Amino acid sequence: MTYRVVILTFCLLALFSAQAQDTLPLHNPKVGLVLSGGGAKGLAHIGALKVIDSLGLKIDYIAGTSMGAIVGGLYASGYSGKQLDSLFSVLDFDKIINDELPRSSKTFYERDNTDKYAVKLPFDNFKIKLPSALSKGHNVYSLLMELLTQVNQIKDFNKLPIPFFCIATNAENGEQVVLDTGDLAQSLLASGALPSVFQPVVINNEVLIDGGVVNNYPIDELRAKGMNVIIGVDVQDGLRDRTQLASAPDVLLQINNFRTINDMKLKADKTDIYIKPDIENFNVVSFSDGAQIIKNGVEAANNRLEGLSRLPKKERSQVSKFYTKKIDSIYIGEMHVKGNEKYTRAYILGKLKIKNGERVSYKDFQEGMNRLEATNNFDAIKYRFIKLEDNGYDIITEVKETKKSTFLKLGVHYDDLYKSAALVNITKKRLLAKNDVASLDFILGDNVRYNFEYLIDRGFYWSLGLKSRYNQFDKNINSLLLIDDPVVFDASGVSKIDVKLKDFTNQFYVQTLFLRDFALAMGIEHKNLEINTETLSNEESSDKLNFESTNFISLFGNLKLDTYDDKYFPKKGVYFNGDLHIYFISSDQGSNFKNFSIAQANMGYAFSVTNKLAFNLQTSGGFKIGDTSTQALDFALGGYGNDFINNFIPFLGYDYVSLTGNSFVKAFASADYEVFKKHHITLEGNWSNIDDNIFETGEWFTLPDYRGYALGYGVETFLGPIQVKYSYSPEQKESTWFFNIGFWF
Secondary structure (H helix, E strand, C coil): CHHHHHHHHHHHHHHHHHHHHHHCCCCCCCEEEEECCCHHHHHHHHHHHHHHHHCCECCCEEEEECHHHHHHHHHHCCCCHHHHHHHHHCCCHHHHHCCCCCHHHCCHHHHHHHCCCCEEEEEECCEECCCCCCECCHHHHHHHHHHCHHHCCCCEHHHCCCCEEEEEEECCCCCEEEECECCHHHHHHHHCCCCCCECCEEECCEEEEEHHHCCCCCHHHHHCCCCCEEEEECCCCCCCCCCCCCCHHHHHHHHHHHHHHHHHHHHHHHCCEEECCCCCCCCCCCHHHHHHHHHHHHHHHHCCHHHHCCCCECCHHHCCCHHHCCCCEEEEEEEEEECCCCCCHHHHHHHHCCCCCCEEEHHHHHHHHHHHHHCCCEEEEEEEEEECCCCCEEEEEEEEECCCCEEEEEEEEEECCCEEEEEEEEEEECCCCCCEEEEEEEEEECCCEEEEEEEECCCCCCEEEEEEEEEEEEEEEEHHHCCCCCCCCCCCCCCEEEEEEEEEEEEEEEEEEECCCEEEEEEEEEEEEEEEEEEEECCCCCCEEEEEEEEEEEEEEEEEEECCCCCCCCCCEEEEEEEEEEEEEECCCHHHCCCEEEEEEEEEEEEECCCCEEEEEEEEEEEEEECCCCCCCCEEECECCCCCCCCEECECCCCCCCEEECEEEEEEEEEEEEEECCEEEEEEEEEEEEECCHHHHCHHHCCCCEEEEEEEEEEEECCEEEEEEEEEECCCCEEEEEEEECCCC
């Protein structure tokens, strides 16, 4: 009987205690906040935090996994829910997740690679190797480092404005790893390293991936920190029915959800204030629906106002804005580089373009890190700031060099000049020197071509390069452009002839960078040029008629600036390309050859007036100096496209190689309206004067003799742009269609 009374008494006391805790919190309880993983659905955490802030609640500890770790870590560092809403609402998550780097951060060689190939795969030991993930997480890490610069010196996460920890998974043994010390940005990156999307993160010699694999809602670990009351925000998926399991990723996600959903049956009951936003219609990559997801987080938290309002409030002195102050510039004491073996310190600093003892804007600092990342020579690039007494920083950059040195790259293209083409490229890094790269393009199709490049890249120092190219195409052109001597050729009745052009060019050059963005190259060039036709035959034989079959030797110089954000649909940036060739040997004329030079330049400026509408203004011109008897290298206007060889210049309204002369001027203007994402309507116009010696006759400064206008539609795809243009020339009173698929090469 005595035992029964004792047991009954304990039960009554326990019941009373539970009821009291449910209706009235303990005096000044410790409040913990746990945020689950869920990818884009984790943006709902921001909505819940906005409600928590509006109530002025005091949070004593935060725990998070994956997206919950990222949001929670930023909140623990001093950001408010409202600030996080503002930050996340302007981010382009596609660019961040895909590690899309600004085009201006790449060297000219690397930009050409980006603008040419559709597929890039490691190809070591004659085996294609798929990458470990879609993204290395560089952009995510850079963003976190920028947002967390003010707490970079804090290595114990318990010393953050709000104590914090997050969960990651050891990829080698499947065990849970609690991250509560070290580099906060790197820890958040590891906790959110979703397999196949982000590559694993190495911390303390452990290979870490997304914490949601083992523990997507670390409530027990948070309770162990001494928390009396726990607020939990759960953005995990529910199970899908058979109609929703439409793809392999859906099935894999469902398998993972079996465990997390079963875990939440227990963990939800352990949560004192359980907030479950409505995220049923969203998935882990629904970042474009971020505003609605955040709104749903606000609504879910408002449904728990009764419980939340009873929790302790923070004191006014506990509100700090110090940690969210944005850093505009950094004074750099010393730059330290660690982990480099194959690539020299000078090479790395040359990419960063940062020197000891100088103040740089944080934007310039990040662009330097982007340039280093854009080389694709490193699997991981991490950096940390060591604060100095004079408010400057020593910066320690740690790199992990990639073991991949050979790559297979592919592309396809169609246009009205070269017709169909398939591109196969082999790129080999560290072929003969530590900082070199060799690249061979082999182009199959209607016009077989190749392009070989070898570059020893020494950054700001003089780099050495070698190029070899074979290019060919055939085109029906006006016979009067090539046949001007009726005594020699009987072209009677022939208005157009089919001309075959073959160009074999080799260059050896040196190149350097200056003023951060300019590239200056100088060298010597050999060119073999053949132009012939089978439409007409030689009077003395039935062989094809040769208009040109000559070897030229020249000295050349090139100055280039290119800050366009996109090669094909630029919205901002400037462009300049100036070129001078001095020809001093010709096999056709031998000792009778008279030197001549060809100079040309093209400059452009792109700008946006809205996020949809952009303009691109360009002007170009060229002229010949010296002997004018050699016409094979004169300027030829007409057609649409990029990367034309020699002195072929695109000109809308006219077919390829329609207008020729040894000098020209041209103006171009385009308006680009992005109607949908990556869908463009373009309106373009170009105007030109072209003839012989127009800079001597003054013709270059008169009203244009030739005009062309075009209305086009273009779509950005992984293969490159797909474009169709309807162009019209007032002088010809006829229209020309242009069509292309894929990157130009």
